[in-house]
Amino acid sequence: MCGIAGVVWLDPHRPADGDLLERMCARIHHRGPDDSGALVRGPVALGVKRLSIIDVAGGHQPIWNEDRTRAIVFNGEIYNYRELRPGLVARGHRFTTESDTEVILHLYEDEGVGCVERLRGMFAFAIYDLETRSILLARDQIGIKPLYYALEPRRLLFASEVKALLAADIDRAIDPLALDLFLCYRYIPGERTIFRAVRKLPPGHVAVYRDGSLELRRYWRLGIDGSAEVGDAASATRQVLDRSVRLHLRSDVPVGAFLSGGIDSSALVALMMRHRGRGEPVKTFSIGFEDAKFNEFRFSRQVAKALGTEHTELMVTEDDYAAALDDFVWYIDQPMADPASIPVMLLSRRAKESVTVVLSGEGGDEVFLGYSQYAKALQALETRGPEAAIDAFIAGSRYFGVANRTLLRPEMREELGRHDPLQTVRDLLGAREGTFARRMLRTDLETWMPDNLLMKADTMSMAASIETRVPYLDIDLVGFVLGLPDREHLPRTALRLFNRPRLLTKPLLRAAAKGLIPRRVLGREKVGFPVPFARYLTGPLRGRAEETFASRAFAGRGFFDPDTVRERFRRLIAGDRKEAFPVWMVFCLERFCRTYLDEPHDARRSVVAGSLKQMV
Structure with missing residues (x-):
């Protein structure tokens, strides 16, 4: 995984600015502290910050094709690159690396923009084609990897994070409709960002920039019309999931897993155990809170012990949470009010001490009808x-x-x-x-999934320079599971103690995981990732919130009515928990504005660790 950035001028005679590219890449140094590279040629500048995972020694980017007419910068992992490579070799391509990046480039040479339809993985990349004088931007089918762009009259800028675009002094005007979306969803869905000048490249889309025009095209969307019958749906699902896990373990660096003790993460870890190298432990990581109501250590410990993993726990205190707030605001890159973001960042930092890659259970609920x-x-x-x-x-x-x-x-x-x-x-x-039922799943997979869950997983793990992989969102698995009849997914009624009924969701995944994980875990109801943020907001963060809502900057922003916000906060302090999310959302947004609008353009974490290695 990496961070990429680029600037392309419309005027072919205007030379690209290498210093600007370096400033942009400095903003995303945390995404790739292992290596860096740049291409500066004519009106085009492409840069990359690399977290070395596949072909650690030889996968330096940017990568050129054989005759140096096309070059690529790439963020992500292509899990089927080994299967694609022999066909490319047979067609005469000469490889200079063992990386998945080079496979994409040669596939583009043969198939053009359609190359993305052959890729199985998570990706965001840019290809500079000197023959057509164009730039291709592409994002994976589900939106696991981010890609942002700003299209101006005389140039195109793109990057893995918005903060890199801001280093190019683009317009920072706030988009009122994006603000409205944030207040509705707690995140910003769709193509918009909080900045009017910046857009997301949507999942499953490519964009081609040529002669000052940017043309977007959708190349993939999840089909929900069909209904495939299989003899044993649970057995078939386990096989497809097992293959996804095996592919997601392809790495030249250590791989671990986040383990909550729920069915999603437990099934992943159980399958990881099958594919580990001889004598190699599977390292798992869990997070908990001081409040017992929000602590799931007893479940993750049970699974770790049953499966025999090398297990690490991280207890997050209220002071830990409060101390990490400013880091969260900087790294999250967009207004986001998911209270679980900070714990994910803290757990990623702990995991980074022993692994570079983690598997995580995002997508289990959305694919298997779990909510x-x-x-x-x-x-x-x-x-x-x-x-x-x-x-x-x-x-x-x-x-x-x-x-x-x-x-x-x-x-x-x-x-x-x-x-x-x-x-x-x-x-x-x-x-x-x-x-x-399928429309609900596709709705979440096209909104909540890329713009909340995956954004959180990417930015919070990248803040710690660690890669998160999500086997439940493998496109073959998603297509297979959602192609099964609805009856395989509908919740089942089970009996608890004293014959009281309860609803068990994800029956297909429970059946597929039977025999892999402890029975007690198989019977657990959906819990989610609860965080006692209301207590934190009225406890260790109370002074900061009160100062924020009373500040001249907040009043001068012109968005919120300060008196109304302060009254709602007083209600929360008095015990009205329904005010927790509205107050938290306003607090997070104002802290974001302070960081991205009020601080100098060379914000505090814009660190350059050595110059980009330029390739002309």
Whole structure:
């Protein structure tokens, strides 16, 4: 995994600025502290900060093709690169490395933009084609790896993180519609970012920049119409998941796993044990909190002991959480109000002490219908119809709609007008394609997954210079599981003690994991990743929050009504927990604005560790 950045001028006679590229790459040094490289030729400058994982010694980037007419910078991993390489060799390509990066480049030479359809992995890359005088940008199918861009009249800028674009002095004006989306979702879904000038390249898309024009094209979308019958769905699912885990273990550096003790991470670790090298331990990492209600150590310990892993625990105190807040704001790169982000960053730092790569369970709930809102929405569909089902999904997802606009100044509310931040979700759920269950899964895989879960996983692990891999989001696994009939996914009713019914979600994954992990884990209900952030906000962070909401900078920002925000915070302090998320969202956004709008452009963590190695 790496960080990439680039600048392309429209004027072919204007030389690219190597110093600007170096400033941009300095902002993302944490993504690739092992190696760096740059290409500066004519109007184009491409840079990379490399975290060396495959072909550690020989995979230096940028990489040229044989006749030096095309070059690539790449962030991510291609898990099927070994399978693709022999065909390329047979067609006459000469390789100079053992890396997956070079496979992409030669595949592009043969198949052009369509090369992305052959790739199985997580990726964001840029290819400079001197023959067509164009730049190709590409992002993986699910959106595991990020890629941002700013298209200006005379140049295109792109990077793995927005902070690298800000080093190029782009316009930092806030997008009001993105602010509205943030207040609805707690993150910003879709192509928008908080900055009007910056866009995300969407998952499953490529973009070609030529002659000052940027053309976006979707090359992949999850199909939800079909229904494949298999004899033994559980056995087939285990085989597909096992292959995904095996491919995700391809690495030339140590690989571990995050282990919560839930079914998703436990099944991954159990399959990792099957594919470890002889005598090599599987290293697992778990996080807990002082409050016993938020501590799952007893479950992760049980799984680690049963499977025989080399296990590490990290207890996060309220002071640890508060101390990490400013780091979180800097590294998260966009306004984000997921309280679990800080613990993920802290656990990544601990894991980095012994591994460079971790497998994580993101995607298990979205692929195997694991969230309670899915069950509630399906029940509403059956009893009250489609509109009630959509409302149940939205309520269960804790999306706020326009409710949090009451925190805004009247003029901001007026500017937003009739904008409906939930329209995209309603359109996805109301589509005619597929069943309602599959539409829910695709909705989350196209919104919540890339723009919250995967953004958090990428930025918080990269803050510690560690790579997170997500086997449940392998495109072959996703396509296979969502192609099965709905009956394989529908929640089952089980009996607890004293014959009280309970709902067990993810029946297919539970059946596939039977015999791999302890029975007690198989029977656990969905817990999620609870964080006692309301207590932290009214405890060790209270003084900082009060100072933030009382500051001139906050009032002068012009977004929120300070009196309203302070009143809502007082309610939270008095014990009204429903105010926790709205107050936390405002707090996170203002801390973000202080970092990215108020601090000097050479922000505190823009560290250059040696000059980029230039390749002309």
